[in-house]
Amino acid sequence: xxxxxxxxxxxxxxxxxxxxxxxxxxxxxxxxxxxxxxxxxxxxxxxxxxxxxxxxxxxxxxxxxxxxxxxxxxxxxxxxxxxxxxxxxxxxxxxxxxxxxxxxxxxxxxxxxxxxxxxxxxxxxxxxxxxxxxxxxxxxxxxxxxxxxxxxxxxxxxxxxxxxxxxxxxxxxxxxxxxxxxxxxxxxxxxxxxxxxxxxxxxxxxxxxxxxxxxxxxxxxxxxxxxxxxxxxxxxxxxxxxxxxxxxxxxxxxxxxxxxxxxxxxxxxxxxxxxxxxxxxxxxxxxxxxxxxxxxxxxxxxxxxxxxxxxxxxxxxxxxxxxxxxxxxxxxxxxxxxxxxxxxx
Ligand code: A2P
Numbered sequence: 572x573x574x575x576x577x578x579x580x581x582x583x584x585x586x587x588x589x590x591x592x593x594x595x596x597x598x599x600x601x602x603x604x605x606x607x608x609x610x611x612x613x614x615x616x617x618x619x620x621x622x623x624x625x626x627x628x629x630x631x632x633x634x635x636x637x638x639x640x641x642x643x644x645x646x647x648x649x650x651x652x653x654x655x656x657x658x659x660x661x662x663x664x665x666x667x668x669x670x671x672x673x674x675x676x677x678x679x680x681x682x683x684x685x686x687x688x689x690x691x692x693x694x695x696x697x698x699x700x701x702x703x704x705x706x707x708x709x710x711x712x713x714x715x716x717x718x719x720x721x722x723x724x725x726x727x728x729x730x731x732x733x734x735x736x737x738x739x740x741x742x743x744x745x746x747x748x749x750x751x752x753x754x755x756x757x758x759x760x761x762x763x764x765x766x767x768x769x770x771x772x773x774x775x776x777x778x779x780x781x782x783x784x785x786x787x788x789x790x791x792x793x794x795x796x797x798x799x800x801x802x803x804x805x806x807x808x809x810x811x812x813x814x815x816x817x818x819x820x821x822x823x824x825x826x827x828x829x830x831x832x833x834x835x836x837x838x839x840x841x842x843x844x845x846x847x848x849x850x851x852x853x854x855x856x857x858x859x860x861x862x863x864x865x866x867x868x869x870x871x872x873x874x875x876x877x878x879x880x881x882x883x884x885x886x887x888x889x890x891x892x893x894x895x896x897x898x899x900x901x902x903x904x905x906x907x908x909x910x911x912x913x914x915x916x
Contacts, residue, residue: 574904577603578604578605588607594893608645611629649668671697673789707790710881722801724802727810727814727817740756740757823877828871853867862890863885
């Protein structure tokens with residue numbers, strides 16, 4: 572019989588948690604046990620898993636005993652609080668939060684881009700920020716053919732990026748506005764329904780918000796190019812699920828649109844979506860629930876002979892979070908990389 576693994580989901584009741592449950596069942600991850608963990612608020616709640624009902628437990632010191640892999644998606648402070656206990660219990664933590672991404676001892680992995688980095692883990696592997704994952708999947712195949720010199724990105728980010736409660740908040744706001752009432756805000760600082768605002772993450776001294784700096788720093792780390800020239804403007808838009816991005820790429824030499832299109836048509840994790848006659852290109856509604864990053868509107872940058880423009884949409888909860896984490900777990904078991912590097916050495 573093929574080996575099977577004991578997996579815990581920390582944050583099982585959240586938007587990403589729900590998707591992790593669905594993906595583990597759908598992709599038939601070889602499970603010996605699935606343990607669902609969340610805050611004490613959710614203890615006793617039952618969740619569906621492949622036709623069974625599983626009971627959510629409040630996370631505690633004992634939660635990680637006899638667990639091989641922890642898929643953590645309960646925010647940075649929860650990850651920081653519980654990762655040490657999980658590692659001490661012998662589990663590998665695949666962490667969806669920002670807690671460890673820029674720690675130089677922690678690999679930051681997008682399986683289509685830098686799978687080999689996962690082999691170097693010491694108990695934690697970080698799942699990159701959602702906008703970074705989506706962009707990396709779409710542009711890395713071009714970078715492999717001709718190194719990218721500069722990236723200028725603008726994002727159009729859905730409510731789902733802020734979790735299940737944020738999605739509900741936007742729906743409630745939409746209903747309120749349509750009924751002529753004032754929209755209430757709790758998760759987001761301003762009404763998102765029928766509106767948009769620069770990304771609500773913390774502003775830094777440089778004038779960038781943290782989300783923008785995540786795109787800058789994490790892309791450099793994943794690509795292994797510490798001085799990659801990259802800048803981003805991140806915007807929250809009234810879309811329920813799936814993020815969109817407008818990306819401008821500058822290369823050393825001209826990169827033909829035809830070649831870029833041909834490369835992306837056969838790149839892992841990418842789906843080329845272009846119907847120029849119908850003006851049909853990737854849309855968040857079409858990207859929702861899909862594994863692939865939808866890429867289209869590839870065109871020559873009119874302002875630079877070595878520039879390309881492209882447009883992408885990707886499901887933030889799926890490839891931008893849960894799917895990437897499950898792919899990392901699959902990589903670990905397929906390559907027998909579960910044991911930390913320090914333990915092997
Ligand atoms: P809970 O539902 O019990 O609050 P989302 O990103 O969709 O908002 O989901 C966040 C997830 O993280 C939920 O499963 C939530 O559980 C979990 N979570 C939040 N804070 C904690 C905590 N302190 N300890 C454990 N799980 C937490």
